[in-house]
Amino acid sequence: MSTTALFSSPGTEPAAGLPTAPCLLPAWAARPLVIAAEVEAYIPQQYPFALVDTLYHCQPGEAWAGLRVSPDNLLVQNGYLSEAGILESMAQAVALKAGYEAQDQAASPRVGFIAALKQVHLHALVPVGATLVTHVRIVLQALDVLVVRTTSGYDTTLVADGEMRLFLEPEPALDVAIKALFHADVPADHAHC
Amino acid sequence: MRTANHLLLGSFFTVATQAYEPNRLQLQVQINAHHALFKGHFPGRPVVPGVCVLAMIKDVLQQHLAKDLLLRTCTSSKFLRPIDPLLMPNLDLRIDYTRREFLLDFVASVQHQQQVLCRVAGCFQTDFL
Numbered sequence: 001m002s003t004t005a006l007f008s009s010p011g012t013e014p015a016a017g018l019p020t021a022p023c024l025l026p027a028w029a030a031r032p033l034v035i036a037a038e039v040e041a042y043i044p045q046q047y048p049f050a051l052v053d054t055l056y057h058c059q060p061g062e063a064w065a066g067l068r069v070s071p072d073n074l075l076v077q078n079g080y081l082s083e084a085g086i087l088e089s090m091a092q093a094v095a096l097k098a099g100y101e102a103q104d105q106a107a108s109p110r111v112g113f114i115a116a117l118k119q120v121h122l123h124a125l126v127p128v129g130a131t132l133v134t135h136v137r138i139v140l141q142a143l144d145v146l147v148v149r150t151t152s153g154y155d156t157t158l159v160a161d162g163e164m165r166l167f168l169e170p171e172p173a174l175d176v177a178i179k180a181l182f183h184a185d186v187p188a189d190h191a192h193c
Numbered sequence: 194m195r196t197a198n199h200l201l202l203g204s205f206f207t208v209a210t211q212a213y214e215p216n217r218l219q220l221q222v223q224i225n226a227h228h229a230l231f232k233g234h235f236p237g238r239p240v241v242p243g244v245c246v247l248a249m250i251k252d253v254l255q256q257h258l259a260k261d262l263l264l265r266t267c268t269s270s271k272f273l274r275p276i277d278p279l280l281m282p283n284l285d286l287r288i289d290y291t292r293r294e295f296l297l298d299f300v301a302s303v304q305h306q307q308q309v310l311c312r313v314a315g316c317f318q319t320d321f322l
Contacts, residue, residue: 044235045233045234045235046232046233046234046235046236047232047233048229048230048232048233049230049232049233049234049242050233074229074230075200075248077198077200078198082200082248083244083247083248083251083263083264084200084242084244084245084247084248085244087244087247087267088242088244091243091244111235113240113243113272113275114242114243114244114272115271115272116269116270116271116272117243117267117269117270118267118268118269119266119267119268119269120266120267120315121265121266122263122264122265122266125263162267
């Protein structure tokens with residue numbers, strides 16, 4: 001089976017003589033908040049398993065992140081980013097949003113694990129060279145659980161959508177605060193350092 | 194054995210023992226804790242990424258059925274505990290699957306010494322244009 005048969009939508013190259021398709025990213029994408037060179041300061045995952053490289057836009061409750069698929073990526077196979085890579089990119093988009101917000105509030109980012117995937121549908125694979133853009137929408141944020149809906153795509157192609165549940169590691173500072181609440185012998189000012 | 198179409202089989206994990214029943218696969222796999230991806234996930238603290246469990250299931254089924262597969266849906270998957278490849282290099286992988294037209298539904302679980310680490314259900318596409 002050829003690799004193109006995996007992929008049911010037409011190729012990304014426009015036919016000769018036709019104008020190139022317009023870029024569908026909004027204007028704010030021209031000035032990303034986090035670029036590839038500094039992304040590892042915001043997420044716990046590091047090279048070679050960092051599967052997100054740009055944070056385009058971030059606002060309370062939603063964010064847009066991107067990954068330019070390079071040919072030497074660990075999860076690239078036969079010229080396409082594999083399904084595992086697409087799902088991991090979706091998860092790390094959430095981590096990048098959380099890391100950026102934590103940095104904004106001068107807190108250290110918390111390590112998050114994928115706890116569950118629910119009704120995740122994959123529609124296409126991403127070819128090397130394309131930029132996979134993931135939109136993250138927070139459905140529910142509890143103390144240590146995060147429920148998000150993510151949608152990913154490149155150019156005009158929908159790649160994946162689904163719901164993801166992430167477990168966040170308890171914050172060390174929060175532990176101290178809880179101990180301060182329940183044990184009077186811990187000095188109260190300790191809770192704020 | 195065709196290895197060209199495997200993303201992780203052979204490098205990230207190897208199959209130690211396997212047992213087949215109709216529509217069921219039971220394997221013991223060995224995770225390579227020195228694989229390059231553990232340098233990044235996470236530095237100094239290796240954890241098997243949840244998506245790599247899905248990729249492992251795909252590789253194992255591809256090899257067993259001698260067919261190319263494409264993950265189309267992950268109906269539900271629960272990763273109950275982080276999998277540390279240093280503490281638990283041997284994992285028991287159990288995959289139940291059923292053919293449904295051009296799809297392959299599967300339910301899989303990963304265990305380490307009777308302790309369930311994750312459960313995954315979804316479907317693969319088996320036939321392509």
